[in-house]
Amino acid sequence: MSIVFDNVFEILSENVIENLLITGHKSTNTTVFADLCATVSRVMTPETQHHVNATAGQFPTSAEKPAEGRVTINDVARVAKVSVSTVSKVVNGRYGVAPRTITRVHQVINELGYETSLVASSMRNSQTNIIGILVAEFEPFALELLNGISATLRGTKYDLMAYAGNLSPEGHVGWERRSLSRLGGTLIDGAIIVTPTVEIPHSSVPVVAIDPQAGTDMPNTVDVDNSGGAYTATKHLIDLGHQRIGHIRGRDDLNSAHLREEGYRRALDEAGIKFDEQLIHAGDYQWDTATQAAEQLLALPVPPTAIFAANDISALAALEVASARGLAVPQELSIIGFDDIPAAAQSAPALSTVRQPLHEMGSHAVSMLLALLQGEEVTEPHQLPAVLVPRDTTAAPPQS
Amino acid sequence: MSIVFDNVFEILSENVIENLLITGHKSTNTTVFADLCATVSRVMTPETQHHVNATAGQFPTSAEKPAEGRVTINDVARVAKVSVSTVSKVVNGRYGVAPRTITRVHQVINELGYETSLVASSMRNSQTNIIGILVAEFEPFALELLNGISATLRGTKYDLMAYAGNLSPEGHVGWERRSLSRLGGTLIDGAIIVTPTVEIPHSSVPVVAIDPQAGTDMPNTVDVDNSGGAYTATKHLIDLGHQRIGHIRGRDDLNSAHLREEGYRRALDEAGIKFDEQLIHAGDYQWDTATQAAEQLLALPVPPTAIFAANDISALAALEVASARGLAVPQELSIIGFDDIPAAAQSAPALSTVRQPLHEMGSHAVSMLLALLQGEEVTEPHQLPAVLVPRDTTAAPPQS
DNA sequence: CACGTCATGTCAATCGTTTTCGATAACGTT
């Protein structure tokens, strides 16, 4: 009996049903239930619910303990007068529950505001329904990826856990490996790593890499077609009539830089333009280095009529150099970048570039990971095309 | 059998024999061997077998399924010949374990590569050690916050889970409420909400808000001193000698916009400059509206000599309007913004502004939440000062 | 010698959920 009184739900339902029966209410189960629900809902308004919980628990001083006592599957079972197994079956849509019972349980679930505890079910199924995303740092590049990933994850059963590896005090080498070993197997079911610079360690969970910069042979990767994008950009300049096209390189230790240079050379090759070593200058995707490169390029005895910069930052730097030198863009010099960062659209003149479909890349990475999590094999890396975004910094070369 | 013995023996023999001896097993060699074999076979259950193999590094045959079978506390206990309770005590540094046992258990833990399952312990302690951050969308503003939050969280026991609420198909009203109810109490121990536009619902977990835009009376918030920052910006212009200072407002439904206008007015007041209604134009923090506002401002019979825009986007828009009108900045018109977004530093000329210390704000939010999680009371909202970043768009007004 | 103390470890219950397996009753079939 004491157990009965331990719980308010029990008291309520017992009494209600008892009363109904005693008063000659020979009704079906559903009717009894309707009355029960009415009673319960009258008592279980948000204000009183709190009070009830607090009273049932240990702490009458409820000020500091705002919400002890989640509604568990047991509470639902008790109120609905079924076993927890049945409730679980209803929640998970398993076979073998009478329609009438299903609706009743659903009603109680709504009434009580029950939500399944991810922790408990994670433990039972030994999977957490969380996927992790590892970035070196939260920077603009990662931003749209996050949006894409987050949007694609919505509607699945998975949640997103974000890690920035670079900020660790131990320095930022091999953050991928460290984070992955800490998380894998205990906290996340799978991981997406953004711009890893080292080979991904094989971990205990599926991993897909976005824009990997190390070995080209990883199986599960998503990236933009760097070479093709560079080709597109260069081709765009060639189509406009340019013959002398300079290039500002990217960071030498990153794969993407090499691929972009390769695409640039391929476009020149294909157009039968002979390659001039002088027209390529080193850069590192950063503003200052690109500024120097642009200056050297424009100081050439026969300067290029167009510049393909390996990324937008470099292109914007080149743009500034040109305007400092009094060169009219695009009339006297065409400039095209790579990435389509937000600032590209707002420069004056607006920068022509090729766009990395970051949102889609994030989305694809999720799809790939989801497939992996279901045991499917993903064989080939996924490459998305870079699309040309012609704006105001590219035009036909000056007639000379 | 011999192969099994060879491999496993190297790993386990020391411990096992030591254990057998310690536990007073005064048996003959053969008996020791029998016991050893028994222990080994117990250890070599399907779950653990794989890991042992991996540790031995001899059998790449099963390399494709690395994830099966985590090492649990039971495995450790079995190998170390103690109970799971003892292992738990060792892991958590509880009192009551003999030094010798401690080292032994630690040795086994390293041997087996055991890591405690956050899921299981979360369930027992009914806390997950995960804090959630809710943003409407991953945008530049949230970026530095994320970095600050992530950096501060590192070194604590907490992990970061990120949610973008805005991308939901149901439209983006009240995402804060929905997300919070779904997560609170089941998945996260506390939450940080970025730029909530509605009153935060009291949830089952502690919540702190960054840059709240609704009611000003929320207890746990972190934001920049909007009013003070606007005051600083305006004062900067006044100190330079400006008397006729225009203002482009922010989004009318956001608190920050009003506070910034208030700071602007306060600075004028204090300097004894009479307030001119014509000099304030509506904006909404966006480019297009700000462009219109700037145009109207500059089309005035007596145009302002300086403009304080409620955010950097608006200021940059004003900058473009000015240059389109052939107005030299800062010689003929001074412009100052608010926020110090990355683009502000790269405009030409570089935009003067007041900086929101986003990194610090994120950091403070974490500290506050951590305090809340330990049951401490946080009484007053935390405001961080905005710092003046004078660059190239502000100067003394033209002599006229 | 009986007793208390202390150090060390083990037992068993617990958290909330899922799932297997068996129980029960209703029903149709010979």
Place this chain on the structure above:
DNA sequence: AACGTTATCGAAAACGATTGACATGACGTG
């Protein structure tokens, strides 16, 4: 009437870690 079939539901065992209560033995003390 005896039997097999379904349909429906509940009891109980996991999942892995934590913890308070209890067991054991060694030791010192009155």
